[in-house]
Amino acid sequence: MKKIEQAKQKKQIKKRNRFIFRSSILVVLFGALLFAVVSNLIAEEEATLDIGDKAKDFQLKRVANNEDAKKSTLQLSDLEGKGVMLNFWATYCEPCEREMPYMEKLYPKYQEQGVEIVAVSVDATELVIDKFVDHYDLSFPVLHDKDSQVLDAYGIRPLPTTYFIDENGVVVERVLGELSLERLEGYLQQIVPKET
Amino acid sequence: MSIIKCSTCGHQNKEGTTICEKCGKPLDYDQQGTLLNMRYDGSAIRSKTKNRSIVDKIWNFFSSIKVGVSLIAIALIASALGTIYPQKMYIPQNIDPALHYRDQYGLSGQIFYQLGFHNLYNSWWYMVLIALIGISIFIVSIDRGVPLYKALKNQAIKRHPNFLKRQKLFGEYKDYNEEDKTDFINKLKKHRYKITENDGHFLAEKGRFSRWGPYVNHLGLIIFLLGTLFRFIPFMYVDDFVWVREGETAVIPSTNQQYYIKNEEFIFETYGNDDEDAIFEAALQNTSGPVPKHFETSAIIYEDVSKDVIGSEPELKEINSGEIIVNEALKINDLALYQDSYQLNEFQTMSFKLHEADDEEEAAIAEFTVDLTDPESEYEFDNGYRVELNRFYPEYELDNGQPRSISNYPRNPGFVFFVHGPDIEEREASFLAIGQNIPSGDNQYKLSLTDFGVRDVSGLTVRKDLTLPIIGLGAFIFMIGVIQGMYWQHRRVWIHQGEDRIYIACHTNKNWYGLTKELEKVIDGTSFTMVQDQEKNNDT
Structure with a gap:
């Protein structure tokens, strides 16, 4: 009985580790994707001063x-x-x-x-x-x-x-x-x- | 997780495994004797094993080769479509793109524009597509690379006879002696095979590292993509442009008004002015107009050290000076200024004289020079005459019969002058431009152009690129991966000692011809006959 429980526990830990590993990689990759798209959209706007910004003094x-x-x-x-x-x-x-x-x-x-x-x-x-x-x-x-x-x-x-x-x-x-x-x-x- | 228990050795294999990890027995229970699929050495591809949480589902989606290839195919088709008509940056900038595509290319141009293909390579969806390919490459590599590595690292030396029988190159020998066996193994050794032994069973292996080739080149690709991603950070990447006129100091864009550049002189040389150029004479006669030989900008870079508000007079401190020649940039830290283009002979000054309209000698009553970069509105003379510059058009054009300027730059200046004088009742007006001198009426006095001064305009590219080392590293690693996978093969020979016979089976991940040739050399001189190509036998 003990052995089965141990095996079960091991499996649980493995599953959890896998979940953490996969989630963190996906988060990093999609984070990079989001960064690329957002930066691209900002770059397209050209003008640096936008709505909501404080107007630069001159x-x-x-x-x-x-x-x-x-x-x-x-x-x-x-x-x-x-x-x-x-x-x-x-x-x-x-x-x-x-x-x-x-x-x-x-x-x-x-x-x-x-x-x-x-x-x-x-x-x-x-x-x-x-x-x-x-x-x-x-x-x-x-x-x-x-x-x-x-x-x-x-x-x-x-x-x-x-x-x-x-x-x-x-x-x-x-x-x-x-x-x-x-x-x-x-x-x-x-x-x-x-x-x- | 369900487990596949090997019927021979009892080892518990993960679901999805096709060849027992321990004894190497095929687990597909195929009795036909068809050849084994040796991809990933029969180990379970990770994503195929389970499919439970949402994270696993996303992971599985990207780990599919089919998905990856489809993404690449879509990107290829989209990239090709974008080349049908010029992209937005290559069409005239002063025309509304919507009108340009419609007028130039008709209906298909309008569709092209409406679908957003005119700015394809910067569109969000194209970026997402490329990023998804990157994600797919990354996940596929982990998903297949890790199990393959483990499978090869822990591979069994002794394999089940069924495993050997179902290899492409296979031989079964009853009559042999031990000497031949050792001879065979020694010859494999000479061919730089690594030999491992277990209970009289042998595994000869070489070139395993070539299996990592694809993963190394994927790593390179990912680093390359990361490098391109860094181009969005202004700290890493700047690509701008500035026009500077001779003698002028201009603010360098993308530096937050911190740096200024002064164009001291623009030097422009053409072929044919030098004795050395005599050999080009024949060629030069076939060209129309001068052929540029060399051009450079002699420039000074300043830093504005004042902390005053934008627009106030900058306090300039020289930090660098020198010549900017096409690829020989002038640098401030990582920011480089490259010679890009030029405009020659832009007007800078124009000189006029005032004379009587009916005087054939055109004797000057008054002479003056207009500085086109900062013209005055009045020119007064001691003899009582006064010329008023009423209108100045730097680059004049007629618009519905009315002169107007189309730019800031004195490329084709036009002037409206009012002449006042002691013997002029009110004033006499005239319009002057290159090749034009139109009096407003029956004028007593006339203004004539006597001289002009010109200067050149230098166009400089402002560039900073800290991503190049990263992109270079990515490309280098990619290349190593390609070489690793292309020029070496992973070859294995299994020798299984049966009770009364010996089995020999061979496998390579590519270049079967090379393996066959090598085996012919190894077998030659032993009593073994050449292993049979079972694929060929099945065909005939």
């Missing part, structure tokens, strides 16, 4: 669309407490050009509600931005990312790319490509600071 020179602002710099963290629409654009980009009048149109209304519009141009020369700003009579701050540092930090690929950042500096929405007037207004409403 400072850039303002372009002279306003004599007071001439040659002053603007730092993103100075705008904390306000909702910020951060638009990356260039004068040679047609869709960017199309959405500029919409931004200008909605700016006064949302500025009153605590939303700031900041347009970062990736143009090479300040002259073309100046002329563009004059032409469209833009009143919101336009910044010049001459050395593409902010472009690189934000991992911007297509132009325009627009971030909508809430009063706490967290990215609420990221839009790749052109915005219509309706969609723009919808997003702006999302980042109006809540009254506390």
Whole structure:
């Protein structure tokens, strides 16, 4: 009798060990699989700053669309407490050009509600931005990312790319490509600071 | 677990065993005398033994060769389908892929795009497929390699006569003397067989290690796959690109704005400018345009040592400098910059002169130079004239009759100038571009291009790859496994001492021809006749 019991016990231990061995190998292998797929999906997104992330702070020179602002710099963290629409654009980009009048149109209304519009141009020369700003009579701050540092930090690929950042500096929405007037207004409403 | 008890020796074999582990008697009770399946030496493949918990079920699924081969077949078919049309990265980047595939390739292109084949090799399902193959290889190796190892390590020297009789090469000898037997064994020894003996029964074996070949090469494959997996970690792998203009300092991408590169000079040489190139003269005449001979970027790499916020003026400290020539990279730690491409003669400056429109001599009233990298909006002269640069288009194109720039780079600059002067009532406008000089009306004064300056643009690949040693190691181990399994064979000769006769049976895992030839040499000179190929006998 004893022998049978011993054999049974041995079998039990063997079975358990086998289960542990197989489970741990499967966990490791499927873990690696999951890692590969997730990393691949993240890599495809390209832009490094995503919804839910804290917007990276930066400072850039303002372009002279306003004599007071001439040659002053603007730092993103100075705008904390306000909702910020951060638009990356260039004068040679047609869709960017199309959405500029919409931004200008909605700016006064949302500025009153605590939303700031900041347009970062990736143009090479300040002259073309100046002329563009004059032409469209833009009143919101336009910044010049001459050395593409902010472009690189934000991992911007297509132009325009627009971030909508809430009063706490967290990215609420990221839009790749052109915005219509309706969609723009919808997003702006999302980042109006809540009254506390 | 059910157990198969050997009817001869009473050894308890695991379920799934086909040849008794102890005495080597075939357990399939086949009386026909058909040849034995010697795969895995008759040991039970682990997964075939039981099938209870969910873990065991998953394990069994992946341990199936059928599943593995199917996965490989699916991956092969998918990979082939992906080559029908160009992948997404090889089509023009400024067009919506949905439109490109439809317009270029019609309906089949649209299907190709809709099914996601335009980005096949990076798609999640393709990755999963490759990973599943990896998992299958891993589990199959454990599942078959371990029992095979155990079976061969503990193999019995004395085998049941039925085992010998059912081998492919078999001989049965009644008339022999002991001398011949020892002679035969000694000759096997000379052929580098390892001889073990038990009760007058012999086993001669060589090349067992070749059986591990497949498992070694699987190990190599798994290391290789792991290496490719590490490419997703930015610390291990970077693949980026940067354009730097001569004289410009640009931030190196994928370094978190830590490093900057300055293009001091781009050197470009073509064939035919050298006495040594005289031998190529005939060949050069058959080509259109210059043939590049050598190009390099003389560059300096800086590190931004300031800890200021992004976008503020970097504080640059030189850390490396030198020439970047195609495969001779300039390095910062593990990050290497390789020469990839170039754009020659991009405009940098343009010089103009102002003169009277009807002056045939075109005597200059004023001269000025526009720096295209940072143009000024006004150029004033002492004699009262003033030129205003009203519009600047770096790369101008006509869009519905309106000029506009299509890029940032002065490849085809266009200008709108306003000329003001003491004898000009308001202003005179004109549009200038390469080969174009259009006055706005009946202008008194005219601007003419007098000179221009150009510079080259260097395209550099930014690359860091710490996975290469791992991938190399995997490939090396894979190759060892292939060689091990291909160039050696596991050969065994059993000599069973019966009561009044002797049985000889032989087995090899591959290359039966080689084994037969070897046995002919061993048997030659003894009184034994050559062992019979039972497979051939059955056929005829």
